[in-house]
Amino acid sequence: KKSYKSIDWTEFQMKNIKTLPAGYQPSEKLLEERVILVTGAGDGIGRAAARSFAAHGATVILLGKTQGKLEQVYDEIVAAGHPEPLILPLDLQYLTPDSAKALTETIEQELGRLDGLLHNAALLGSVTPVANYSPERWQQVMQVNVHAAFLLTQTLLPLLTQAPDGSIVFTTSSVGRQGRAFWGAYAVSKFAVEGLMETLADELEEVTAVRVNAINPGATRTRMRAAAYPGENPATRPTADSLMPLYLYLMGTDSEGVSGYSFDAQPPLTTQA
Ligand code: NDP
Secondary structure, three states: OOHHHHHOHHHHOOEEEEEOOOOOOOOOOOOOEEEEEEEOOHHHHHHHHHHHHHHHHOEEEEEOOOHHHHHHHHHHHHOOOOOOOOOOEEEHHHHOHHHHHHHHHHHHHHOOOEEEOOOOOOOOOOOOOHHHOOOOHHHHHHHHHHHHHHHHHHHHHHHHHHHHOOOEEEOOOHHHHHOOOOOOHHHHHHHHHHHHHHHHHHHHHOOOOEEEEEEEEEOOOOHHHHHHHHEEEEEEEOOOOHHHHHHHHOOOOHOOOOOOEEEEEOOHHHOOO
């Protein structure tokens, strides 16, 4: 039996962390005929993912808090000649089992299938010591980042299971693998997301074709990054668009059989949050 001190923590932490296969090139029609739901599709990485999935043939369901932002993404996708998306304005803060069920019924009626689910929406919450963290704020972050993802996954699972090779992708962070001072509920929520991904992947492995993975985008030029690092020059960080090959890989057939892994979209030295 290993003593506590003999565990190689670096190796332990890296055990399930993967990166995009070298030289990966998504085919133009990678996601043709597929229906993919993206949460937080109105801004940042979710917006880039929705546009990129649509550009590769998917019918995208745009779920997010601010209707105007979703409409803008809708217009961009339609103007580019890609399949017409479905807009689902929804504040995940208030998602309940009943509203999640109603959303599933809408998808079933409108589109009849679901092949992919990208859990991308998240709240940063407060950057403050645990000792001072507002309990209400803590609960909001856990609701949006973890509980809503659990509810959506649970209610959408039967539809995803009917797909030829369904894919669920969670969004994690480096502070969801190693805690860091002042990241509070956000860090804890991302640890929970990693745990949910691993637990679900293990449950589904033998009984369905649905694969379950997580992506840590790494420091990316978005509104959330600017809020977390106000002193940083955003131009020093990669754009959300530049990360899309990994998102496409995990949503398309090229990743068939790959399940239970946490992926890094950027090399480790630049993944700060
Ligand atoms: P942004 O803040 O730019 O975008 C987040 C999106 O989530 C927005 O569209 C927002 O909608 C939506 N959202 C937030 N709260 C809710 C809610 N209650 N209900 C519905 N939608 C909601 O974030 P990023 O694009 O930077 O982040 C995307 C993911 O990547 C997150 O999971 C984040 O934790 C993760 N990540 C990001 C990193 C980075 O450096 N950017 C690093 C590591 C991880 P609206 O605009 O309407 O408020």
